[in-house]
Amino acid sequence: MKHTIAAMVENKPGVLARISxxxxxxxxxxxxxxxxxxxxxxxxxxxxxxKGDDKILEQVGKQLNKLPDVIKVIDFKNEEFIDRxxxxxxxxxxxxxxxxxxxxxxIFRANILDVSADTMTIELTGRETKLEGAIRLLxxxxxxxxVRAGVVAMSRGRK
Amino acid sequence: xxxxxxxxxxxxxxxxxxxxxxxxxxxxxxxxxxxxHDNKKIKLFLTRHEQGxxxxxxxxxxxxxxxxxxxxxxxxxxxxxxxxxxxxxxxxVPMVAVxxxxxxxxxxxxxxxxxxxxxxxxxxxxxxxxxxxxRDISKTMAQAFYLARSGRPGxxxxxxxxxxxxxxxxxxxxxDSSIRGYKPSKDGNPRQxxxxxxxxxxxxKLLVYAGGGVISSGAAKELTDFVRKLNAPVTLTxxxxxxxxxxxxLFIGMPGMHGTQAANYAFQNCDMVxxxxxxxxxxxTGKVSAFAPHAKIVQVDIDPTSISKNVTADIPVxxxxxxxxxxxxILLGGIQKTxxxxxxxxxxxxxxxxxxxxxxxxxxxxxxxxxxxFYQITKGKALVxxxxxxxxxxxxxxxxxxxxxxxxxxxxxxxxxxxxxxxxGAKRACPDMEVIDIAGDGSTQMNIQxxxxxxxxxxxxxxxxxxxSYLGMVRQWQELFYKxxxxxxxxxxxxxxxxxxxxxxxxxxxxxxxxxxxIEHKKDVDAAIKEALAFKETVVMDFQVxxxxxxxxxxxxxxxxxxxxxxx
Ligand SMILES: Cc1ncc(C[n+]2csc(CCOP(=O)(O)OP(=O)(O)O)c2C)c(N)n1
Ligand SMILES: [Mg+2]
Numbered sequence: 066m067k068h069t070i071a072a073m074v075e076n077k078p079g080v081l082a083r084i085s086x087x088x089x090x091x092x093x094x095x096x097x098x099x100x101x102x103x104x105x106x107x108x109x110x111x112x113x114x115x116k117g118d119d120k121i122l123e124q125v126g127k128q129l130n131k132l133p134d135v136i137k138v139i140d141f142k143n144e145e146f147i148d149r150x151x152x153x154x155x156x157x158x159x160x161x162x163x164x165x166x167x168x169x170x171x172i173f174r175a176n177i178l179d180v181s182a183d184t185m186t187i188e189l190t191g192r193e194t195k196l197e198g199a200i201r202l203l204x205x206x207x208x209x210x211x212v213r214a215g216v217v218a219m220s221r222g223r224k
Numbered sequence: 225x226x227x228x229x230x231x232x233x234x235x236x237x238x239x240x241x242x243x244x245x246x247x248x249x250x251x252x253x254x255x256x257x258x259x260x261h262d263n264k265k266i267k268l269f270l271t272r273h274e275q276g277x278x279x280x281x282x283x284x285x286x287x288x289x290x291x292x293x294x295x296x297x298x299x300x301x302x303x304x305x306x307x308x309x310x311x312x313x314x315x316x317v318p319m320v321a322v323x324x325x326x327x328x329x330x331x332x333x334x335x336x337x338x339x340x341x342x343x344x345x346x347x348x349x350x351x352x353x354x355x356x357x358x359r360d361i362s363k364t365m366a367q368a369f370y371l372a373r374s375g376r377p378g379x380x381x382x383x384x385x386x387x388x389x390x391x392x393x394x395x396x397x398x399x400d401s402s403i404r405g406y407k408p409s410k411d412g413n414p415r416q417x418x419x420x421x422x423x424x425x426x427x428x429k430l431l432v433y434a435g436g437g438v439i440s441s442g443a444a445k446e447l448t449d450f451v452r453k454l455n456a457p458v459t460l461t462x463x464x465x466x467x468x469x470x471x472x473x474l475f476i477g478m479p480g481m482h483g484t485q486a487a488n489y490a491f492q493n494c495d496m497v498x499x500x501x502x503x504x505x506x507x508x509t510g511k512v513s514a515f516a517p518h519a520k521i522v523q524v525d526i527d528p529t530s531i532s533k534n535v536t537a538d539i540p541v542x543x544x545x546x547x548x549x550x551x552x553x554i555l556l557g558g559i560q561k562t563x564x565x566x567x568x569x570x571x572x573x574x575x576x577x578x579x580x581x582x583x584x585x586x587x588x589x590x591x592x593x594x595x596x597x598f599y600q601i602t603k604g605k606a607l608v609x610x611x612x613x614x615x616x617x618x619x620x621x622x623x624x625x626x627x628x629x630x631x632x633x634x635x636x637x638x639x640x641x642x643x644x645x646x647x648x649g650a651k652r653a654c655p656d657m658e659v660i661d662i663a664g665d666g667s668t669q670m671n672i673q674x675x676x677x678x679x680x681x682x683x684x685x686x687x688x689x690x691x692x693s694y695l696g697m698v699r700q701w702q703e704l705f706y707k708x709x710x711x712x713x714x715x716x717x718x719x720x721x722x723x724x725x726x727x728x729x730x731x732x733x734x735x736x737x738x739x740x741x742x743i744e745h746k747k748d749v750d751a752a753i754k755e756a757l758a759f760k761e762t763v764v765m766d767f768q769v770x771x772x773x774x775x776x777x778x779x780x781x782x783x784x785x786x787x788x789x790x791x792x
Contacts (some may be wrong), residue, residue, distance in 0.1 A: 079346070082346060130528070133405050134351075157489070
C-alpha cells in the first residue's frame with residue numbers, strides 16, 4: 066500500500082540529511098520525497114510517499130515526529146486530500162507525428178513546452194494515475210528523457 | 225562584557241551543573257582547552273583515547289543521572305567518539321559531546337583534520353549542530369542539554385569551528401531552549417492510564433516487565449511500591465537491573481536469551497504483560513511470533529516509537545515511567561481488592577526451584593564463583609560496571625542489585641571496551657562507592673590505555689578480569705551452534721603446545737604504576753578480593769578462570785524463548 070505523509074520541518078542545513086538518514090537506517094521504502102518552501106519562511110514542507118502496511122506507516126509517522134527538527138506531521142490516511150505530481154517528458158516526434166502527440170497532450174491537458182525538429186517536450190501536472198496514463202500513451206513514440214518532481218499533497222477544505 | 229566562544233561554552237557547561245569533562249585536545253579545540261586552563265569549576269579528565277572519554281562521560285551519566293560531557297578535536301578526535309555516542313544513544317544515556325572543527329572558511333575543503341562530523345555522527349545522536357556564529361553558542365548549548373536529558377534521553381553533539389571558539393560576543397545567560405518540534409509527553413493521558421490499570425487489575429497471571437526507562441526516569445521506588453502492592457512477579461531487562469530489588473522474592477530474574485527459565489516461563493504463560501520502560505528487544509522476545517502467546521500487553525514508554533514496534537501493545541501509554549506509575553499508585557490507593565496472584569507465583573516458583581541459576585561448585589576456579597564472592601564480600605553494595613561477553617551475563621546473574629544505577633553495562637550496542645572507562649566515569653560520579661569492573665580479557669584490551677587515566681587522577685576501581693583466554697561469548701556460540709569449530713576466538717598462544725597468554729595483566733597493572741594481581745586458585749579468591757578492596761588505587765586482577773565455561777541458560781538466536789538450553 067502507498068501512503069502519503071507531509072512533514073513541516075525546520076528550514077536549515079542537515080535536516081533533509083537527518084530525515085533521509087532515518088528512512089535508510091530503518092529501511093523504509095520511499096516512493097517519492099519532495100521538499101519546498103511554505104507560507105512561513107523558516108519552515109519547509111516535505112511530502113513523502115511511502116510503501117508499506119499500516120504498521121510501517123505508523124512507525125514512519127512516529128519516527129518523524131520524534132525528530133526535534135520536525136515540527137508537525139500530517140498523515141493523510143484518514144482525510145481527504147489533494148495530491149499532484151509534475152512531469153516533463155521529451156518524446157521523439159517527427160513532423161508527421163506531431164499532430165498525434167499534440168492530441169494526446171490535449172486529452173491530458175498537458176502543455177507543450179518545446180518543439181525541435183524531431184522531439185517535443187511536454188509538461189504535465191496531475192495525480193500519479195494521470196501521469197502514468199500519459200506515459201503509457203507516449204511510450205510508443207519513444208521517450209528520450211523524463212523527469213518527475215515528486216508528489217505534493219494538501220488536505221481539502223478549511224483545515 | 226564580551227567573552228570568547230570557548231569561554232561561553234564553559235559558562236554554558238557551568239550553567240548546566242557540569243563539574244567534569246572528559247577529553248583530549250587537538251588543533252581545533254586548543255581555544256577551548258585554553259579556557260579550561262583557568263576554569264576552577266570544571267575538572268578536566270585527560271583520557272588516553274577519545275573513545276575512553278566518551279565512555280567515561282557515559283559511565284558518569286549512568287551512575288549519577290546527570291548529563292555526561294566529552295570533548296574531542298576535529299577529524300580523528302571526533303571519529304573516535306562515534307562508538308561511544310552509539311553506545312550511549314542505544315542505551316538512552318544523556319550525553320553532550322563538544323567537538324572542535326576546522327576554521328569556518330575551510331569547512332568543506334578537505335582541510336587538515338577535517339571530517340564531516342555532523343554527517344558522521346547524525347545516526348548516533350539524538351540531535352547535532354554545527355555552530356556557525358558565536359552568538360548561537362549559548363542557545364545551542366541550552367538546547368543540547370535540554371534534548372540530551374529530556375524525553376527519551378540521548379546524545380547530542382555540538383561541532384564548533386576553532387575560529388568561532390575564538391570569536392567574541394556578549395554571553396546570554398538565559399537563552400530560550402525551547403524547540404518547537406520537540407515536546408515530549410511526560411504525564412501520559414489520564415484516561416488511558418486508568419484504562420491500563422483496570423486492564424492490569426482484570427488479569428489472573430500478571431507479569432511486570434520493566435526496563436531501562438525505569439532507571440532513567442528515576443522510577444525505581446514507584447515501580448517497587450507498585451509491584452509490592454499487587455504482589456505480582458516482576459522481571460527486569462539487562463538495562464532495568466536495580467529498578468526493583470534483586471533480592472526480593474517477587475523478582476524472578478532477567479528474561480530472554482540468557483534469562484532465567486522462570487522469567488521466560490512467565491512470559492509464555494502469563495495472561496497480561498505490564499511493560500514499563502522496556503522495548504521488547506529481540507534479545508528478550510526471541511522469535512516474536514511465539515512470544516507471550518496468551519498475553520494482553522499494556523506498555524508504558526516515553527518514546528512513542530518504542531510502543532508497538534516489535535510487539536503490538538493492546539493498551540499503550542505514552543509518558544514518563546515515574547509520572548505514570550505515580551498516577552497508577554494513586555488510583556490503586558482507592559481500590560480495595562486487587563487480584564490474587566498467589567497460585568500464579570507458585571507456578572513460577574516451581575520453575576525457579578527446578579532451574580535455578582547455578583554453576584559447578586568444584587575445585588576449579590570458575591568465573592561465576594568469582595562474581596559470587598565479590599557479591600558476598602561487598603554485601604551487594606558495590607557499583608558494578610561490565611565489559612561485554614560471557615562475564616557480563618554472569619555479572620548480571622550472580623551479583624544481585626537492590627538499587628538503581630548500580631549495574632552499568634552496554635546493553636543495546638554491546639560495546640567491548642566500555643567497562644574500564646565506564647567504571648572510571650562512574651567512580652568520578654560516585655567517589656564513595658566501591659566500583660568494580662567485571663571484565664573479560666578480550667574487552668579489557670580494547671581500552672586498556674585508560675589505566676593511565678585512572679592512575680593519574682587517582683581514580684580507584686577494581687578491574688576484575690575473568691581471564692578465560694578466549695573471546696568467550698563467541699567461542700560459546702561456536703561450541704554450541706558451529707560444531708565447536710573455533711575460529712578467531714583464541715586470545716592466547718596459537719600453538720597448541722603451550723598455554724601462554726599475553727599480556728600478563730598483573731604486569732600491565734604494575735606498568736601503569738597500579739596494583740596487579742594474578743589469582744589462579746579458588747582458595748585464593750577471598751583474600752585477593754579483600755586485598756583489592758582495601759587498596760587505595762586501581763587494582764588489576766587477573767583471575768585465571770576455567771577456559772570453556774558456558775553461560776546458561778541460553779535461548780539460541782531466533783528461537784522461541786521456551787526453547788532453552790540449560791546446564792546439563
Ligand atoms: C567492539 C566489539 N567487537 C566485537 C564484539 C563481538 N563480541 C561480543 S562478546 C565478544 C567476546 C568478548 O570476550 P571477552 O571480553 O574476553 O569476554 P568473555 O566472553 O570471554 O567473558 C565479542 C568478540 C563486540 N561485542 N564488541
Ligand atoms: Mg575472555
